[in-house]
Amino acid sequence: TSRLNGKTVLITGASAGIGEACAREYARAGAHLILTARRVDRLASLAKELTAQHPAVRVHPIEMDVRNREQVFAAIEALPAEFRDIDVLVNNAGLALGTEPAATVSMESVDTMFDTNVKGLINVTQAVLPVMKKRNSGHIVNVSSVAGTQAYPGGSIYCASKHAVDAFTRALRMELVSTAINVTSIDPGLVETEFSLVRFGGDKERAAGPYVGLTPLSGEDIAESIVFATSRRPHVQITTLQIFPTNQASAYHIHREQ
Numbered sequence: 001t002s003r004l005n006g007k008t009v010l011i012t013g014a015s016a017g018i019g020e021a022c023a024r025e026y027a028r029a030g031a032h033l034i035l036t037a038r039r040v041d042r043l044a045s046l047a048k049e050l051t052a053q054h055p056a057v058r059v060h061p062i063e064m065d066v067r068n069r070e071q072v073f074a075a076i077e078a079l080p081a082e083f084r085d086i087d088v089l090v091n092n093a094g095l096a097l098g099t100e101p102a103a104t105v106s107m108e109s110v111d112t113m114f115d116t117n118v119k120g121l122i123n124v125t126q127a128v129l130p131v132m133k134k135r136n137s138g139h140i141v142n143v144s145s146v147a148g149t150q151a152y153p154g155g156s157i158y159c160a161s162k163h164a165v166d167a168f169t170r171a172l173r174m175e176l177v178s179t180a181i182n183v184t185s186i187d188p189g190l191v192e193t194e195f196s197l198v199r200f201g202g203d204k205e206r207a208a209g210p211y212v213g214l215t216p217l218s219g220e221d222i223a224e225s226i227v228f229a230t231s232r233r234p235h236v237q238i239t240t241l242q243i244f245p246t247n248q249a250s251a252y253h254i255h256r257e258q
């Protein structure tokens with residue numbers, strides 16, 4: 001991970017969960033951080049904590065809703081000179097809303113999931129890619145999901161959005177094949193973060209459901225893998241990492257202790 005020392009890493013959705021854990025892992029590896037999220041107060045306290053722990057690490061928090069294309073582009077253009085050369089982009093911001101069947105899921109939920117998970121990821125990628133292309137250097141990490149390759153009932157829209165991310169990631173890798181830019185998909189299974197709380201609208205009991213009877217992954221588990229994937233030698237491109245808890249084998253194969 002010393003290969004990340006002094007590199008610049010942009011993480012979306014860095015206020016909690018996998019994004020926050022990535023901020024901690026990259027700071028530990030000595031990388032400078034651009035942290036973006038809507039909840040800028042959380043970013044500010046995280047930035048303070050990380051710079052106190054790692055004095056050599058610079059942290060630049062930015063209030064950003066990835067759905068807001070103008071805001072995304074303005075933020076990237078306004079980066080201070082020392083943060084402009086982004087080496088690693090972690091497209092982490094994303095969410096699932098509810099488990100309504102396809103027949104009745106609200107268009108509001110459809111829009112929020114697609115606008116964030118798909119169009120938001122496209123916004124940030126398009127804003128950052130010119131810098132990477134100009135330098136012919138960089139690494140784009142898209143945080144997808146097992147839902148990017150498997151669909152399940154109650155997940156039609158979320159799974160469709162992550163399948164879209166998966167296709168975008170693969171096409172992007174093909175388009176960048178003649179460059180020195182690497183593209184990685186991270187496909188986690190059950191990770192216990194605010195993800196489930198958001199999905200179930202703050203209902204703690206329902207949110208706990210997916211993680212009952214097994215040891216789920218933590219944001220830190222995923223962050224370690226993301227740091228690993230982005231700290232190989234430059235000619236090594238880890239295309240996909242699918243990461244499950246030990247007691248999960250697919251979207252449908254989950255063993256729970258009674």
Ligand code: 8X3
Binds near residue numbers: 145190251
């Ligand atoms: C989250 C994992 O199993 O809820 O992406 O789709 S799952």
